[in-house]
Amino acid sequence: MSIQYPIDLHIHSTVSDGLETPAELYARARREGITALALCDHDTVAGVKVMQDVIRTDQQQNPDSPPLRYLPSIELSTGDGGHAHLLGYGVDVDDPRLLETLDTMQQDRVDRCKRILCLLRKQGIRLCCHVEEELLRPGTGRAHIARALMEAGVVNTMQQAFDRYLARGKSAYIARRYMPIAEGVRLLTAAGATVVLAHPSRLNPDPQGLRALTEELMQAGLAGLEAFHPSANRQQGPWIDGIARSLGLLVTGGSDYHGDLNCCTRMGRMPSGWQDPEGDLQKLLARMAAR
Ligand SMILES: [Zn+2]
Ligand SMILES: [Zn+2]
Incomplete structure (x- = not known):
């Protein structure tokens, strides 16, 4: 409860x-x-x-x-x-080593989003240009892509976006190193x-x-x-x-x-x-x- x-x-x-x-x-x-x-x-x-x-x-x-x-x-x-x-x-929040690490992680996230969008396109799923642009801002992740897929009517729920495309082993999954x-x-x-x-x-x-x-x-x-x-x-x-x-x-x-x-x-x-x-x-x- x-x-x-x-x-x-x-x-x-x-x-x-x-x-x-x-x-x-x-x-x-x-x-x-x-x-x-x-x-x-x-x-x-x-x-x-x-x-x-x-x-x-x-x-x-x-x-x-x-x-x-x-x-x-x-x-x-x-x-x-x-x-x-x-x-x-x-x-x-001003610790230089932490900020440097977070910067690298954010860049990795953007690169990963780019590659996921590319894989989706290859499967015939294309989001509007402005949506894709938004998804390439620092701070975005798979949850944002899942939401965009739901809003575009490609899937009914965010979970479905993960289950079909974004989860490990699915057709638009890209691994990241942590x-x-x-x-x-x-x-x-x-x-x-x-x-x-x-x-x-x-x-x-x-x-x-x-x-x-x-x-x-x-x-x-x-x-x-x-x-x-x-x-x-x-x-x-x-x-x-x-x-x-x-x-x-x-x-x-x-x-x-x-x-x-x-x-x-x-x-x-x-x-x-x-x-x-x-x-x-x-x-x-x-x-x-x-x-
Ligand atoms: Zn949390
Ligand atoms: Zn958590």
Whole structure:
């Protein structure tokens, strides 16, 4: 069962593959009673300062409204196929080594989009020129192409776009190289971030396997597990929470809200069972402050 929490430590904006701008997300957070928020765009920190500006402006205009706690963050794709996602809370958005790595990753993304569009064309699927142009901007990924295919009527849902064309092994799939997970943990840690493994059950649904991976990544500086995420089922949330606590790690939760209308995620909505979100947030904030 999913429930609504006042804390959401994992959402996406138009700066990566979300559908809402940082300003729209902020307005939504206010409407939905969210008191702490982390914008974790994929492989970019470009939205962090945008969101900070939005919040500063709102607080100047509405000095009496309670401040929303905002955590500057990123979601970094690492590991085989880029499937291991790392959340870097409190990341230094000006860290030169991180920015250089992210630049290279963005260029890889653009190159990959180009090659996917080329493969689609060879199969007789041609998107409008202006749509293709949009898809070649930095920050685009397969989700954007899936959405464009759906909007062009080529498929009915984004999932169908992946199942028919974009998923590994399908007719328009192009592989990308990603850094190993431990290297990502080290990169983010060196950039001042407190690093949490995102949606761990997606990566390893076996408790023993996940525990072993977690212990290995702790050597590189991993600080926590995102136990509460829509991908975790009723049992998984509590056992990931258990693994994290038994290893002395932080526990976090996030909706992974992207603003997709045909998707059931909602800001603040996560599996039930997160006993003390505020207490866990305080521990995360304390760790970030100590860094
Ligand atoms: Zn993710
Ligand atoms: Zn995400």
